[in-house]
Amino acid sequence: MRTAHPTRPEPQVADGAPLLALRDVQVAYGGIHALKGVSLEVGKGEIVAMIGANGAGKTTTLKSIARLLPLAAGSITFAGQDLGRLDTESVVTAGISLVPEGRAIFPNLTVRENLEIGAYGHRDRRAMGETIDDVVQLFPRLGERMKQEGGTLSGGEQQMLAIGRALMARPSLLLLDEPSLGIAPRLVQDIFAAVGRIAESGTTILLVEQNTRLALAASSRAYVLRTGEIAKHGPSAELARDPEIRAAYLGG
Amino acid sequence: MQALLDALVTGLAQGAMIALVALGYSMVYGVLKLINFAHSEVFMMGAFAGFYLLNALGGADHPVLAAVCGTLGAMALAAALGVLVERIAYRPLRERSRGRASGNVRVTPLVTALGVSVLLKNVAQLAFTARYKSYPQLFGHTRLLIFVVTLVTMGLLQLLVHRTWTGKAMRALSANVEAARLMGVRTGRIIAFTFAVGSGLAALGSVLYCLDQSQAYPTMGEVIGTRAFVAAVLGGIGSIPGAVLGGGLIGILGELAKLTQYSGGQDVLVFFVLIVVLLVKPAGLLGKTGSEKV
Numbered sequence: 001m002r003t004a005h006p007t008r009p010e011p012q013v014a015d016g017a018p019l020l021a022l023r024d025v026q027v028a029y030g031g032i033h034a035l036k037g038v039s040l041e042v043g044k045g046e047i048v049a050m051i052g053a054n055g056a057g058k059t060t061t062l063k064s065i066a067r068l069l070p071l072a073a074g075s076i077t078f079a080g081q082d083l084g085r086l087d088t089e090s091v092v093t094a095g096i097s098l099v100p101e102g103r104a105i106f107p108n109l110t111v112r113e114n115l116e117i118g119a120y121g122h123r124d125r126r127a128m129g130e131t132i133d134d135v136v137q138l139f140p141r142l143g144e145r146m147k148q149e150g151g152t153l154s155g156g157e158q159q160m161l162a163i164g165r166a167l168m169a170r171p172s173l174l175l176l177d178e179p180s181l182g183i184a185p186r187l188v189q190d191i192f193a194a195v196g197r198i199a200e201s202g203t204t205i206l207l208v209e210q211n212t213r214l215a216l217a218a219s220s221r222a223y224v225l226r227t228g229e230i231a232k233h234g235p236s237a238e239l240a241r242d243p244e245i246r247a248a249y250l251g252g
Numbered sequence: 253m254q255a256l257l258d259a260l261v262t263g264l265a266q267g268a269m270i271a272l273v274a275l276g277y278s279m280v281y282g283v284l285k286l287i288n289f290a291h292s293e294v295f296m297m298g299a300f301a302g303f304y305l306l307n308a309l310g311g312a313d314h315p316v317l318a319a320v321c322g323t324l325g326a327m328a329l330a331a332a333l334g335v336l337v338e339r340i341a342y343r344p345l346r347e348r349s350r351g352r353a354s355g356n357v358r359v360t361p362l363v364t365a366l367g368v369s370v371l372l373k374n375v376a377q378l379a380f381t382a383r384y385k386s387y388p389q390l391f392g393h394t395r396l397l398i399f400v401v402t403l404v405t406m407g408l409l410q411l412l413v414h415r416t417w418t419g420k421a422m423r424a425l426s427a428n429v430e431a432a433r434l435m436g437v438r439t440g441r442i443i444a445f446t447f448a449v450g451s452g453l454a455a456l457g458s459v460l461y462c463l464d465q466s467q468a469y470p471t472m473g474e475v476i477g478t479r480a481f482v483a484a485v486l487g488g489i490g491s492i493p494g495a496v497l498g499g500g501l502i503g504i505l506g507e508l509a510k511l512t513q514y515s516g517g518q519d520v521l522v523f524f525v526l527i528v529v530l531l532v533k534p535a536g537l538l539g540k541t542g543s544e545k546v
Contacts, residue, residue: 088433104430109423121435
């Protein structure tokens with residue numbers, strides 16, 4: 001997996017400083033106070049998971065990082081840059097790509113076009129070709145379907161396409177929202193294996209997942225969200241042994 | 253037989269012109285899911301812009317220069333008007349409704365579009381008076397010209413939409429605005445560009461129409477705009493080939509109706525066909541019913 005962006009230099013962070021930091025982030029929309037002060041950090045090269053029940057604010061957190069939702073309070077910094085001042089398009093340019101919940105691939109574009117538009121930010125022909133090859137290596141099923149319209153793919157294939165499309169931008173930080181949702185178990189394994197390989201190539205990952213077992217197994221650290229607040233955080237292996245977590249999210 | 257053939261030729265030329273206007277409805281609907289009722293008024297304004305430019309450029313004394321530069325000028329002015337309408341009337345609504353899932357997200361812009369349409373029509377009456385303005389007679393074979401220009405334009409548009417980054421962004425945007433933004437697509441710019449192209453095509457259609465029918469007047473948008481709108485829906489709104497097909501059908505149907513003793517019933521026939529098509533194929537002839545896997 002080649003990850004160097006054609007024009008943007010690799011984000012530099014001081015030793016021990018996080019790549020992404022949320023400080024007391026609050027989000028309210030449609031009369032709902034969805035985030036009541038979330039603080040979290042993601043270090044360069046880490047896989048960090050966010051777990052929690054439906055409506056705990058996991059998707060809202062990712063959307064607020066991608067600046068799809070307005071911040072009511074708090075700050076989000078990425079490699080020292082204040083994301084609060086940026087719009088979604090600039091966040092992508094800064095090196096953050098979100099794979100949204102429900103995949104949101106473009107059903108009217110072919111698989112290849114879906115991948116190509118992922119490179120809209122840099123439009124570098126060489127980088128595009130390389131990443132398409134890498135994505136096909138990662139997900140061979142997509143290689144067989146390049147000329148098909150995205151809407152004809154199965155749910156699992158669409159998830160693969162959505163991840164591949166996000167990689168086309170050569171992000172430094174990949175935000176994954178529920179990659180296992182509604183997908184056949186065998187494909188879920190393929191997708192999580194791919195997530196591991198993406199992380200090995202140096203891309204930092206923040207993963208939101210309802211399947212707590214999967215999320216804790218795939219990540220090194222995790223945050224537990226409960227009604228818009230961080231209830232717990234720590235190394236994933238520790239959380240997996242935590243009796244409270246086991247009772248609430250792992251079925252005892 | 254000769255009468256039938258003539259009707260077909262005239263109908264095709266009429267249809268080509270209607271298709272140019274229908275494209276604007278279809279493209280804007282494609283990216284915003286908004287029926288831009290002000291589009292017919294942009295068409296009308298394009299006709300007036302063409303009228304003044306053609307005369308200023310020498311009219312019948314320099315037919316080629318006047319036609320080419322006058323048409324391009326009218327297209328540019330209409331494009332600017334279209335972008336201005338988007339900027340002033342639609343964009344603020346869009347920005348305020350962002351992130352909200354209320355039913356008004358669709359209705360408010362629609363009512364605004366109707367309002368802009370009324371406004372532009374009245375501005376035109378004040379500025380240009382309600383009298384018919386006669387276009388200079390520039391060419392003999394205007395119908396052939398309309399037909400050729402339209403075909404070339406369609407080809408270019410097809411290339412734009414399917415072969416360029418902007419076109420790819422437009423198609424992505426039409427499927428999912430939020431996802432397009434997540435790809436780094438500056439959706440505001442793409443939307444403005446769509447309005448510019450659609451409005452420019454409407455002006456091209458109106459100048460060609462006036463060269464053929466020789467008159468511009470403030471309420472012309474209603475007559476042609478309605479037919480173009482029907483053409484877009486008939487062909488499948490949001491679809492470029494659909495707009496062309498719908499335009500062609502409506503042009504030919506209209507001319508065929510004139511051959512019968514019910515020539516006044518042109519629009520009745522057009523709407524009757526629309527109703528039948530929509531009963532059988534609700535998405536229009538070439539329209540696709542959205543199906544997304546969840």
